[in-house]
Amino acid sequence: MRITLVNPNTSRAMTAKIAAVAREVAGPDVEIRAVCSNDGPAAVECHVDEAFAAVAVVDLIERDLRDGGSDAYVIACFGDPGLDAARELVGVPVIGIAEAAMHVAALSGRSFAVVTTLSRTLGRARDLLARYGMTQACVSLSGSGIGVLELEDTTSEVYETIARLCEVAVQQREADVIVLGCAGMADLCQTLSLRVGVPVVDGVAAAVGLATAMVRMGVGTSKRDEYAPASRRGMPPVAADDLVGSAYR
Structure with missing residues (x-):
């Protein structure tokens, strides 16, 4: 099972810190991957930062999808920026901290x-x-x-x-x-x-714990209506099988 932590700010030090915390609560069979933005805000501390952070979240998840995708995603910012957009992109669990x-x-x-x-x-x-x-x-x-x-x-x-x-x-x-x-x-x-x-x-530990449980349960993001697949900036449409994701990797 692979869980990707998406840090929408550009701080490598903070990304390393949250990855370490996530690995402490994840099981031995859970791979924790932590990524951060190259072009997002240095810190998310206001509404303008939040807007750019949401874009960074979408970009980082799209990059991960091109690399094969993950079994779940955690948005590692307390404003939960881009949460709804991320849920449109994938069928696996997406949880804000x-x-x-x-x-x-x-x-x-x-x-x-x-x-x-x-x-x-x-x-x-x-x-x-x-x-x-x-x-x-x-x-x-x-x-x-x-x-x-x-x-x-x-x-x-x-x-x-x-x-x-x-x-x-x-x-x-x-x-x-x-x-x-x-x-x-x-x-x-x-x-x-x-x-x-x-x-x-x-929230980081809580989100990793919940994401792990959802993956093991085979519960992902509903695609019935609001979170139905969205267009992804010139990328080809996502196949239904890709949206569902693996129940356990």
């Missing part, structure tokens, strides 16, 4: 809080909460003021800022679970969970 983290958090407790990067991204997080039916479960959203690229190599100061926000969410907002709102926070789960005393969910 915000989507995965929120669903896993809802399974782990009655309520959760999101701790993310810049406050300007909170509007997008609210949009996703509504889309995924999680508005009622989310008791707080906190922007840390930390830029995405500051998470390439997490310093003690950055960690302390995130940890304090997690503590506030648990102690003052009574969150049962913490959701980390950036792929660059993926390596902080264990230490944060020990510190705050509740489960801390990273």
